[in-house]
Amino acid sequence: MKSTKLALLFGLTALVPTLSQAGTLEDVAKKGVLSCGVSTGIPGFSAADSKGVWKGLDVDFCRAVSTAVFGDANKVKYIPLTAKERFTALQSGEIDLLSRATTWTATRDTSLGLNFAGVNYYDGQGFLVSNKLGVTSAKELDGATFCIQAGTTTELNLTDYFKSNGMEYKAVTYDTSGQTIDGFKNGRCDAVTSDASQLYGLKLKMDDPSSVTVLPEIISKEPLGPVVRQGDDAWFNVVRWSLFAVLEAEELGVSSSNATAMLKSENPGIKRLLGTSGTIGENLGLKSDWAYQIIKQVGNYKEMFDVNVGKDSPVKIDRGLNKLWNQGGLMYPMPVR
Amino acid sequence: MATYTMKEAKPAPSANKGVVFWLRENLFSDVKNSLLTLFGLYILYALIPPLLNWAIFDATWSGTKAELPSDGGARWIFIVEKFDQFIYGFYPESLHWRPNLVAFLSVALLVSLKLLKNNKVKIGLIIAFPFVCFVLISGGWFGLEVVETEKWGGLMLTILVAAVGIIASFPIGIVLALGRQSDMPVLRNLCIGFIEFVRGVPLITILFMASVMLPLFFQDGIEFNKLLRALIGITLFQAAYIAEVVRGGLQAIPKGQYEASEALGLSYWQGMILIILPQVLKISIPNLVGSFISLFKDTTLVLIIGLFDILAMVTLTNSDTNWLGFETEGYVFVTLIYWVCCFSMSQYSKAIERKFNTEH
Numbered sequence: 142m143k144s145t146k147l148a149l150l151f152g153l154t155a156l157v158p159t160l161s162q163a164g165t166l167e168d169v170a171k172k173g174v175l176s177c178g179v180s181t182g183i184p185g186f187s188a189a190d191s192k193g194v195w196k197g198l199d200v201d202f203c204r205a206v207s208t209a210v211f212g213d214a215n216k217v218k219y220i221p222l223t224a225k226e227r228f229t230a231l232q233s234g235e236i237d238l239l240s241r242a243t244t245w246t247a248t249r250d251t252s253l254g255l256n257f258a259g260v261n262y263y264d265g266q267g268f269l270v271s272n273k274l275g276v277t278s279a280k281e282l283d284g285a286t287f288c289i290q291a292g293t294t295t296e297l298n299l300t301d302y303f304k305s306n307g308m309e310y311k312a313v314t315y316d317t318s319g320q321t322i323d324g325f326k327n328g329r330c331d332a333v334t335s336d337a338s339q340l341y342g343l344k345l346k347m348d349d350p351s352s353v354t355v356l357p358e359i360i361s362k363e364p365l366g367p368v369v370r371q372g373d374d375a376w377f378n379v380v381r382w383s384l385f386a387v388l389e390a391e392e393l394g395v396s397s398s399n400a401t402a403m404l405k406s407e408n409p410g411i412k413r414l415l416g417t418s419g420t421i422g423e424n425l426g427l428k429s430d431w432a433y434q435i436i437k438q439v440g441n442y443k444e445m446f447d448v449n450v451g452k453d454s455p456v457k458i459d460r461g462l463n464k465l466w467n468q469g470g471l472m473y474p475m476p477v478r
Numbered sequence: 479m480a481t482y483t484m485k486e487a488k489p490a491p492s493a494n495k496g497v498v499f500w501l502r503e504n505l506f507s508d509v510k511n512s513l514l515t516l517f518g519l520y521i522l523y524a525l526i527p528p529l530l531n532w533a534i535f536d537a538t539w540s541g542t543k544a545e546l547p548s549d550g551g552a553r554w555i556f557i558v559e560k561f562d563q564f565i566y567g568f569y570p571e572s573l574h575w576r577p578n579l580v581a582f583l584s585v586a587l588l589v590s591l592k593l594l595k596n597n598k599v600k601i602g603l604i605i606a607f608p609f610v611c612f613v614l615i616s617g618g619w620f621g622l623e624v625v626e627t628e629k630w631g632g633l634m635l636t637i638l639v640a641a642v643g644i645i646a647s648f649p650i651g652i653v654l655a656l657g658r659q660s661d662m663p664v665l666r667n668l669c670i671g672f673i674e675f676v677r678g679v680p681l682i683t684i685l686f687m688a689s690v691m692l693p694l695f696f697q698d699g700i701e702f703n704k705l706l707r708a709l710i711g712i713t714l715f716q717a718a719y720i721a722e723v724v725r726g727g728l729q730a731i732p733k734g735q736y737e738a739s740e741a742l743g744l745s746y747w748q749g750m751i752l753i754i755l756p757q758v759l760k761i762s763i764p765n766l767v768g769s770f771i772s773l774f775k776d777t778t779l780v781l782i783i784g785l786f787d788i789l790a791m792v793t794l795t796n797s798d799t800n801w802l803g804f805e806t807e808g809y810v811f812v813t814l815i816y817w818v819c820c821f822s823m824s825q826y827s828k829a830i831e832r833k834f835n836t837e838h
Contacts, residue, residue, distance in 0.1 A: 181784055182797035190798055191559050193568045220628065221784045221794075226690055233693035235704075346803035455799045 165369070165376035166426055169210055169237050174218045177203035178236040181221045184342040185450035185458070186242045186262075195219045198449040199240040202261055202367055202384070205439045206238055209383045209431045214438040228253050231370060238380060239368040242338070249368075258380040260366040261442075263462040263471050265359035266298050267337035269344060272352050274331050279358035283308040285331045288324040290315055294361075299334050302360045322346070336363055341456045359462070379425055386432040388474035389414055390441035392465055397440040400433055414477045421477060432477075442472065533810075556804040557811050560795045564811070567631015567786050573623065576614045577634050583610065608645065627705040631786035633815060639712060639787065640774040646713040647773075651720025656750065658721065659728055669721070676718035682779050684711040689783035708780050716773050723765045727758035760834045767827035771820050788812055 169175050179187035179199055187197040204214040220236050231239045232254055242264075243249075245257040268279050276282060279302075289296045291314040303310050313330050315321040322343060325333045335343065340355050347353055367384065369377050390396070393411050395403045403411055412418040415436075416429035423429060439445065447453045451460060464470025493499065505515040536551025539558065557564070566574055587607055594600055615638070617624040630638065657669035676684070688711035689704060696702060731754055739749030759766075781790035792808035795801060 181781070181786070181790065182794040184797040184799045184802060188797040188799070189563070189568070189794055190800070191563070191795075193563055193571075196798075218626075218628065221786065223782055223784050225686070225782075226784055229690045229693060233696070235693060342797075342799070342802060345799075346805075449799075455802065 165237055165373045166210065166379055169376075173211075174216050175203065175207045175210060175238065176218045176220055176236045177206070178220050178222045178227055178230050178239040178241055179203065180241045181223055183242055183339075184345075185338065185454060185456045187219075187221075187240070196449065198262060198445055199242060199367075201439055201445040201449065202240045203238065205387055205435045206367075206380055206383045208435045208438050209379055209386075209425075209427055212428060212430075212434045214435075228255065228368075231255060231368060234370075237369075237376070242365045243368055245364045245366050254371045255368050256371045256377055258367045258369055258377060259384040260364040260471075261384055262338065262365040264336045264338045264363035264365050265462070266295060266334055266361040266363065267340050267359050268332055268334050268356040269325070269340040269353055270332040270356060271325075271328075272354055276356070277354075279356050279360070280306065280308075282310065282332065284310070286311040286313060286329075288313050288315060288321045288330040288333045290318050290321045295334055298361045334360075337461075338365075338450070338458060341450075341458045345455060375426055379427065382421075382425060382477075383435060385474040385477065386414065386435055387439070387442040387445065388465070388472050389477050390432070390436045391443045392467070392474060395436055395441060396444055397437055400437045404433065410477065419478075552807050552810070553804060554807060556795075556801060556807045559801070560791075560808075563632060563795055564788055564791050564808075565633045567635055567791060568629040569625060569631065569634065570623075570629065573617075573625060576617075576622070576625075580611045580614050583607070583614075627703055630705065632791045633788045635780075635785065636774075636777050636787045636789075637819075639709065639777040639780060639785075640770075642709050643712040643716045643773050643777065644770050646709075647716035647720050650713065650717035652724050652755070654717060654721035655724035655728060658725055673718045673721050676715055677722070681712070681715050681776055682782060684715050685779055685783050687711070704783065705785060708783060708785060712773070712777070712780075716769070719769050720766065723762050723769055724758060726765065727762035728754070730761055731757055763827055763831050763834070767823060771823050774820060774823065775816065788815060 177200075179195060179197075182188050183197070183199075185197055187195060187199045190196050200219070203217045203219065207217045208214045210216075220230065222230050222236075222239075222241060227239055227241055227243065228249075230236045239255075240261075242262070243257075244264075245260065249255060250257055268282070270276060270282070270285070274282075274285060276285075282303075287299065287310050289299065289312050296312075299310070313324055315324055318335075321333060324330055325343075326347060333340075333343070337355065337359060344350050344353055344355060367380055369380050389410075390400075393408070393414060395411060395414065400415070404415055404417060406412065406415075409418070413421060415433040416422050416431065420429070422431045425431065428434075440448075446460065446463065450456050450458045460470065462471050464472065466473040489495070506512045532551050534551075538551060538553045538555050540555060562571065562574070566577060569577060584607075587603060590603065591600055594603075613619050613622065615625070615630070615634075616627075654669050654673060657665050658673065660666045660669070685708060688707040692702065692707055735753060735757065736749070739753040742749075744752065778787050778789045780787050781793070786794060789812055792805070792812055796803075796805055796808060
């Protein structure tokens, strides 16, 4: 019942953007500022620092798109959105780009009048366990007590995973995620399960972060990526290729520190990316040095990752699935040529 | 002639005065009371020293980074570091003087209302004040830099939302209450319909409606400020409650007062403004303030539509990767702020009640 109502609602809302005028790129250029939807606080992805400046992997992507359009990473207006508002804000035109740790699913992609422009973080459900258990793999968790939030997909995935591996778990259920975490903190259970990106933040919140471990197994697919309105292919291209550009830059070894020197490079791939040859920028409706500016001002994907969530950040998330394709990960930028 | 001389009253017997007497009378009057007293003392003993240790003796006030031991005392350094954000949200640091000036002007207004005698000047001040505040905070006039509403936040936003809700809903609520008592059926039913509809849904629903549904009804590209939408929602919500409080007051006024105003030849509005409403509002003060205090606390619901009031600011500052795990300190701080604000409101209401008390 509830879901049909929701579907009706979204069906209704999906009609709206089709009426909208084409040309987000022109609109953004005219406004002089990119309205970018971010979260109301997800550590490492979008959060404000002590000076009130937005920082994070998703925020850096907003900055990358701003750089592509304006040649300036700081022409972004951050619109903090809750999980429930995010799609409406995009549909109604309040924001031009949604960069808010949003999972790419079939329902969202097909029924909301939205398009996912790519994946900037491969997330998935993982396990955080107390070291007292002495386990190193999720396969050894048979009989463990879990703190879980009742009625969530996380709970469903957990049940499925244990059933398919012929194991059992004892559940301590809570109503909110906050209570669930507190339950784990206070030792009511041996393990919690959540998206891996959240688990690392959670670990830091423990009284003694070294007393818990994030297990290597990932039991669900949560590809997070930037979202745009459906039906505006030019803008979709700008957003998609801004993402590919930062990935391609990492693959080619171009970073913010060496980008200027690389302008003199004879490598044809680098020349095309930085706009010293070819017309890719013009084809996108941007300046020829769009990608050079992104790399120079915001950095390549590795830099974004390391500073915000990776080894140079307090969260220290393992690159894992988010390594480049040629290093064992899933990040595969389409060739810039 | 014998004269009566006043004798000094004898002091009470020593068994009936002093600390020991008071203790025996109030705390240890029988076995049950004694046991309860001891139990109470034990609870205080179990609670107070650890609390003081945590909050004061073992607390950390200074330092530069989050690399502090998490066992032991409160790490107030978090509050110190994020203080500006709790108070002003994302309001640019160089312009903090503007909200500060508004806060100062508010106090000045309250003081001058107490000192001034001329009612016309007072009313003029009250009407001008919101405009001055708006210009100061929002900017755009007199060469003041514009600060977009997305940047408003923290305690400033909490107070702003509550103040707008209280001030704007008050006249609307009175009109609705009068409308509900009206003899005109269309007007009466409209008012009843509005009040009952709004009171029948939770504030969170109205906020959602304002933030998620409304934008879909407008043509694309027409942007309706999110804060403004929330303010309108909150004002209408509060107005329905005020209307019911005022209606209670209206019904408590003896019928003779209404008849007296008619007998004097006053029109409906004259009678209402000069005779009925002053009495109604006076007896409604406790309920009105109660409803204002609950609105003040309800304002925190704006966090579900992505506005950063002081509570949402605590959550946000806790997702800064350099400052993870400081929820307790943040929430304790916010609790204190809420308590101070609500307690001041309740004390102010008591003062007003005393001022208008004409009973003998």
